[in-house]
Amino acid sequence: MNDKTLYDKLWDSHVVRQDADGTALIYIDRQLVHEVTSPQAFEGLKLAGRKPWRTASMLAVPDHNVPTTNRAAGIADPISRLQVETLDANCAEFGIVEFKMGDIRQGVVHVMGPEQGATLPGMTVVCGDSHTSTHGAFAALAHGIGTSEVEHVMATQCLVAKKSKAMLVKVEGALGRGVTAKDIALAVIGKIGTAGGTGYAIEFAGSAIRGLSMEGRMTLCNMAIEAGARAGMVAVDDTTIEYVQGRPFAPQGENWDKAVAYWKTLHSDTGAKFDATVELDAAQIKPQVTWGTSPEMVTDINGRVPDPASAPDAVKRGDWERALQYMGLQANTPISEIKVDKVFIGSCTNARIEDMREAAAVAKGKKVAANVKLAMVVPGSGLVKAQAEKEGLDKIFIDAGFEWRDPGCSMCLAMNDDRLEPGERCASTSNRNFEGRQGQGSRTHLVSPAMAAAAAIAGHFVDVSKS
């Protein structure tokens, strides 16, 4: 049988050469670049006297280190500033298009790329950032790479890779009220674990996935890496094509028609074989909240913090005990009784316009609870920010007592000034709840934008599906 998975199609159409042991050279169509993982790659390139193979395939933006307030004053931290200036200088030297800090198109790299139409169906997309899996929402083969590979792609337009196995994650049925793509992502990780997808490229399919907007699909693919998979993807349908049409980097005219005809072939064939299949019933998924220090440490809003005594094995028991201690939680505490100190709505997982709308719908006409010291909304890009302001969402947030910031990674990883103090507990729409992720000693609970906004208003986690 010649039936292929979407992953097969994307892989096969980019193999430059392949060795007998399966090691292949894969051609890369798009490389996105940010300031943290590129300086050593540019330096390596220069030291070896090499030039980028195709600068037009590259697009750069600073995001990790940029401040989210008072931009006019520039970056205060000299080390952060040097990193951003280094990116500016490298892009200028090699003629790479860069959306600098003052540009309205600047934003988190994984929000900016799709928004510009720089991510297209059928492409291979890489970036020195693990959440590059986001771009798979467009039926692109997209994954994060290390700095050596960034340099390798710059110099050769290729990546040395071996084909992964293919996993199908099928979510059928209708999502309940207040349940979002983020909840699907966390529920999948809860089911298969953070290493469950290791060695696989995941295709998300099923009626619940087809029902998601592109924003929702990006949220889902973004978190594929937290399930251990380097790549997540969703087949092309009308939703994909409508999203791409008219964006600055999208094809036009005759090329557009040709492209669409090709893109429509980007789905798994009916008889395609997957190495593993996982099925979820959308109707069973409730709003999710993580309780520990790994995204797989997750339950739903009606759940409780688990008791390590009930862990399946000794290694897990140790992990759970350490997690509860770090998180300052008691076993068996109902999730809805956990109070939060801060709320962060942002990141490449959940800072697109739809996320802003979902959070604003919950916050509208309400006030942030007195025990919440800071609730901040950080749009994913300058364009998301402008759109939200056009819709009046900024006013809703500000009236409710949220801070409305400038775009960047912000408190997702706390490389700039936005961070938690030791011991502070945060409802966060980002993707990682690791120890110290949002600042030393920080305690992160991953949730959807609606759940984060609801926690800000109530001061503790609440079930948005019931409000």
Next chain:
Amino acid sequence: MRKFNLLDGLVVPLDRANVDTDAIIPKQFLKSIKRSGFGPNAFDEWRYLDHGEPGMDNSKRPLNPDFVLNQSRYQGAQVLLARENFGCGSSREHAPWALEDYGFQVIIAPSFADIFFNNCFKNGLLPIKLDAAIVDGLFKSVAANEGYKLKVDLERQVITTPDGKQIAFEVDAFRKHCLLNGLDDIGLTLQHVEDIKGFEAKHRAAQPWLYA
């Protein structure tokens, strides 16, 4: 890249699963635009009692006596013994840079996160996947025997324990070749320039919009 062939190295056990790259090298150190010098900040938040920032004199910082890397019996360790899903999370290559700069040459675990695993080979580090039961046995042996060393022979793909037991391991043939010879990937790929150009021409004809 440094060549790797034989090692007879002291083993340090890091007994936790899902050790992520944020833990291996916390983000504040990612602001560096250099490739070296990350070793003193490897596992920074676990290793020191205070909060580390770039530019601090690490030799003057208070060490966490409970963290395994700080125990005197493990000083000079070159083999890191770890649990499942080691190196998960962020793709930062600063993690293998930090481990390599610290002095590690081999990491043994039941499983690794993909990107980290890849990044190791590009930096002269050998990650070895072994059966969870074997890894567990090694944890016990290390705990019971001070000065426990392992001999790692990449050419033969064998680990030898102090009591002479041999443990075979798998390694991808291409990566082994690169590691044994200290070869740089880019140089190797550029031997195929004609293939790349040929592919590019076909790709451009099939999907011209990618080049518009």
